[in-house]
Amino acid sequence: MSLGLSASMSGGENRLETISRLAQWRVDTIGPCSYRRSDAFKIGIWNWYLSVEKGRSINVRLFPEPGRVAKERPPLARFLLRASWAGPPRRSFTSPVHEHLLRNSEDFFWPIEMSLGRLTIDVEFLDLKIATNNAKSPVSIWPNESMALQNIASKSTLGLLSRMLTESIHADVTINTTDGVLKAHKAILAACSPVFESMFLHDLKEKESSTINISDMCLESCSALLGFIYGAIKQDQFWKHRLSLLAAANKYSISDIKDCCEESLLEDITSSNVLERLHVAWLYQLEKLKKGCLTYLFVFGKIYDVRDEINSFFQHADRELMLEMFQEVLTAWKPI
Template identity: 65%
Template sequence: MTTGSTASAGDSRVETIARLGQWRIDTFGPCSYRRSDSFRLGIWNWYLSVEKNRVMVVRLYPEPCRLAKEQPPLARFMLRVSNTAPGRRCCVSPVHEKVLRGSDDFVWQVDSMFHGRFTVDVEFLDLKIASINGGEPSPIWPDEDMLQPLASRSSLRCLSRMLSESIHTDVTIRTSDGDLRAHKAVLSSTSPVFASMFFHDLRENQLSTIDIDDMTLSSCSALLGYIYGDIDQGEFWKHRVALLAAADKYDIADLKSCCEESLVEDIGLGNVLERLQEAWLYRLAGLKKACMSYLFEFGKIHDLRDEINAFFRQADRELMVEMFHEILGVWKSI
């Protein structure tokens, strides 16, 4: 999880969070060239440069090195140039998808000229390793190792078979749209809430049935897939908000942490307010900090005027107080 890393001091520094890099340029004359310090996103170090003569152009390219040559990045990204003066003005590039090897592979001619102080943002929507032999590119997000339990692959295969083939299952899980079979011992070893159900003389223990009617059959299948060490990566991403709710409800700490890291990795304009609400609801300090930083330190709240008004109408009062204090902290640092 990347939160607020910096390249170096001065206005050549690029700050990063999640998949966003932000370069704040304090001074820029009518005929100038500037290059940022290197900054890391994904597995590559990157540079941004701005040059201006008759027109203004922005370049994005990976640091020239053996990694960029042998594993060139296939990037899907967009850029934004904006000033910070009253009457905020910005230019946004189309979404580009290109293999980037050097400084000439991507050049964006900005439609407007910017002088003095302004900000250049690059947001990576996806990053893959391009095949140099014409094969399929290899994704670097999400990180599948994040989901790999510590148990050996042999043990995972056994647990997977126990679930998929219902080998000696002894408990029924009733979801909102169907039933699943599982094992009391496996559930109890994963969750203290399930362990308490089966240790005491409760209804769940007497009837060997658990009602989880706040989950669908598919999302509960993903939950069991995680518990038994056989979750599909795509299913995890599809159901991660439901998995987060279940991890909080049943006190499955490692799943909750995994969901939080995943949600931090793809914070963007379209989901940051939703992520902030989830962080508040499930007490996720890291996700909340990343959302606050994205909104206030990186100035993205200016692009969410309509959405933030709707958000404030239904947000928790204590959360709004925290957001207000965050704004004050940013103002004091300017």
């Protein structure tokens, strides 16, 4: 479901790292008339390469790995490239937004001016679609977690039904949300959450009245929560309510939902949401998401894209989180 974090070393000072929809390739000084190619990195369903070719100028190429996948399901990619030199003097070039059908290394190249020093190339995929040979329009692969999500939900449902059978957990319950009422089953809620189970086992008001008041969720968000628990949630419903689901999963100790939300939030980190995601990761102790956000900001240099928002963020950020961010800055700027 998620790309997570990866890094590969190809000898010398060449280094390739990926996070979410970004790849960064650091290349040592390029000699005259030389050619370099990165290690393969996976974005979407394709393995990708970056290459640089030096002549009168430097040509940067982005292309999928040749093979059956690229031939039968070629990617229609929308992306940005950035090239920078460590200097001195430090120089940086950013491409316009490109959108190309990419089958091989000849389908796209980006010429940039030559400079001295170690070269770093970033590629950020804004969208990836699978091109088709029929009349159908290309369809974006993001969000494309429906199969993995359905597997998790189905496995959870089978576990709940099994526990319902073996422990004779059966009863109806009413759920009051901020703007409506939903019906559910005590047995299934108790099977998925120790918090719900405790409500029904002990002499609490929920056991006596068969009613749960969820005052911090609206009807629509709570419907998404029940949809996940029962294995009936739809993909667009999950994406729309991920943050509400995460809060509920943390409150009611539902680990499957919490893990699934973290993986999904790690999948589509962007400059517009990275600070919010970092706060969410800190609030709910999501280590993978926190590491992903810090890597996005400091290893990939996206901190410069959120300069206007960072001051407000620091005014409300936890002191320990600010310390971690400072330590990440020191690590990212450490000489290779």
